[in-house]
Amino acid sequence: MDAPTTTPADNGTSGGNGGSGWFTPHREPEPADAEQAAGDGRRLAGLRPVGRPTPGDDSPVQERISPAPDAAPAPQPPAVTPPRAQPSHAKAPEAAPVEAVHRKPGHTHDAVGALSGSPQPEPGPSPPDPAPRPRVPAQRPAPGPPKASPDAVLIRRTMAEVGPVADKVTSYFYALLFVRHPELRPLFPAAMDTQRDRLLKALLTAAEHIDNTDVLVAYLQNLGRGHRKYGTRPEHYPAVGECLIGSLSRYSSGIWNEETEGAWVRAYTTISQVMIDAAAADELRAPAWWYGEVVSHDLRTADIAVVTVRPDQPYPFLAGQYTSLETPWWPRIWRHYSFASSPRSDGLLSFHVKAVPAGWVSNALVHRARPGDVVRLGPPSGSMTVDHTTDNGLLCLGGGTGIAPIKALVEDVAEHGERRPVHVFYGARTDHDLYDIDTMLRLQQSHPWLSVRPIVDQQARLQLPDAVREYGPWNEYDAYLSGPPGMIRSGVDALRDIGIPSDRIRHDSVEELVAAGD
Template sequence: MDAPTTTSADNGTSGGSGGGGWFTPRKKPETPPDGDQETSEGSRLAAMRPVGRPAPSEGPEESRIPRPPQVTAPTERPLAEPEPAHQAARPVAAPGEPTQGLSRSGAATSQATQGTPAWSPSAVMHSPAAQTVPAPPASDAPQRDAPPEPRVPPQRPTPVSGASPDAVLIRRTMAEVGPIADKVTSYFYALLFVRHPDLRSLFPPAMDTQRDRLLKALLTAAEHIDNTQVLVAYLQNLGRGHRKYGTRPEHYPAVGECLIAALSRYADQIWDEATEAAWVRAYTTISQVMIDAAAADELVAPAWWYAEVVSHDLRTSDIAVITVRPDQPYPFLAGQYTSLETPWWPRIWRHYSFASAPRSDGLLSFHVKAVPAGWVSNAMVHRARPGDVIRLGPPAGTMTVDHTTDTGMLCLGGGTGIAPIKALVEDVAEHGERRPVEVFYGARTDHDLYDIDTMLRLQQSHPWLSVRPVVDAQAHIQLPDVIREYGPWHEYDAYLSGPPGMIRSSVDALRDIGIPSDRIRHDSVEELVAASG
């Protein structure tokens, strides 16, 4: 399973026929016959089937988790005839994106044929010829192309009064395996790739990040298991976002079988029939929600968009403002973000916020900062040039403007977190609103205020806008203290974007000065996880 985002080399997975470059279509992996699956654990999961669907016919080699029903594909596809996926199709855990969180699970696409289009992007936009993809650099440093996420501490959850029996058992399981989470996730993936080797090509070469995402996704699902509204929204986002990986409905049984096998192995002290039944029911529901969301999304949107770089503006030695032109209309809202993949690192996706409101010319802009060991960020800042073609996943995120109210907006942006804040300001202006908007732009040095001129021009054009730069070596930490000096803010909606540490401290500070939690908006770990898939 998947939520917001390490690295290990994997021979033969970076290029060539092993699924390296997405410029070259690959042969579609065959779905392994049921008889190839291990059956030593019997039919304990035979009851696991998509919710609201008839039970599959029983067979002698029936897997513990019956295969979901085939989803009928639309007669007309938004993209040209697709081909086998070389995409990071993640069965519940998403591929390497700034994935943060228990991981951005990989969701299955709603049709078995979803994959890399048969047409090359070079045929659509004058992209460079396909290149051999170099093997990922060995590095122990965590990838930080997207806001880094702290690992979820392996602590036991506090019992929730009124929790359902299944929720109690699932949370008990997660608390039991928390201290050995790395072993559990490593075992899960090893089991998955041994039993279903054809699925390995759907994942990124570096699996460390992927393992962390899986854990975070499980923790997220366990946390919200009794909150249907939150859980379903989270899972639907996963299902839609993971279409770009080429995940298919029939991948889910394999993932569920191996996931429950891994949990039962490492939670053996508490594992019993009731616990297994609870996980079967939960996974059945989770997988069906994701499959249905992907099927519905397939009727209205492509799994991904190709986008040509049309402008590359290097603002500092490590920050670039990059503008791209999608090959198809790309609908999104100011304040949202997307996942991005480059031709140099196939199957490695990272999240970036849109740096402007939707434009009449259809162009999209991103602010990208190159970070140590950041594969995608370094490629975009130091390697990308006009004419290069990248891929974009679907838009995601809920940090958007509520245009049904004229409530004031308090916006805090740290570093490249100013990008979505700028988009929000443009959105307010385009709607002709005159609500007060207060922007605090945090940076460690004057040099890091790379977009201050743009923000000041917006301030000059709109009297309802106020922009205050906050420069300090510890600006990301001091920003919450600075906002206390202004205000009052109790009648404002707050919007936060920046490093996780800044967001956490800012949320605490805003609550302390009277802003209710439901009026503090930022993209949570859960949302980032979903987007990454």
């Protein structure tokens, strides 16, 4: 589908994310950016390529930063000191050496924990026996929220500083990258002006969760796996880090210092390490992409089509997940679509796609694709899946083409032979836009535990949460939301208000969702 609320829209980012992250361009650099980047690029020391892990290899995956090919090898690994951008007439001060974060494969949580300042247990002597406790325990203040690590504070301060000039930061970053590393240009789409900024969004997401190891690791691992389909290799990460730090230092010069630079070097070293590890592990069990032949193209409305493809090899996924799709007409432009069914015995995959104005991929899939055409599929992603270890009911809100993953969840419950109640609220702007209502009503007839309620909102607000309040109670239900980002945000708030705990409200990260677009 074109803009599933559980997934990024046709031009959006991904949790994972299929098309989000470090290597998706913002726009073609302006001539002034490229000219300035050329001068700054010649001054950057450059992070050198990292190594790719091999099965059973116990050596560090993140190799030491090595000298340039024409330099004599040093007896000790040199320090990583990405330079700060300086005006052409000023002499750049020497930065204090900052050691890179090195570790062995399999210690991802340890590395991120060290970055975030999470306490690490250390062996030591047993403490002495405590003194007898008094009858009336002393009053102690309640513990407050965990204190952010110094690196996290500096990184968030940088992001706050560059936020107002995000467009300039990203434009300068790509200008610097292409001037200094022109060999990376083929990794990007030819028409870069159609791309949204994903670098800053990835940085903001990482900065937001830098003190939450589990969330950050899962986010970065998803990015690492998803970047395989772009042709990203371990040796590309140092070039990106070099230009990233050069761009951030240029546009946060008022607060940039050696401590800030060191924090970013450590952060990027750890971030890239997690992504490299995830990609290497994924390479052992799955291809970077799958080819899929279009076998069916069902035009449901003037701008919505159900497209079914046959992958060239088995494609493992779970109901409720999504993938990224590339058409032959727009190479290297990927968009995210949810699977519209649970895994099928014939291996076919179906997607609900809505053509949006100026949407490159969505319009191609709706108006141009025909049986026999071949598309490329990225790996599956997303966490909006059914928990089969509980017998809680399912409360599902699907807006527009967001009904696709909801339908998949219903099929998944049925295939597991469960009889727990499932309530689906299907929202659309008009009766005509309820393009899949017949399918949902047939499922309702086949499964007495399923209830389907169509909600038509001619004001295009898709206020499904308001309709949900009229029913219930929902205390014993897990909630699933899929639709426009605005519906997700209001839906989450409404469900919390009526008593559903946050850990039982499922949707893919709102930060990875964008408004309608290609």
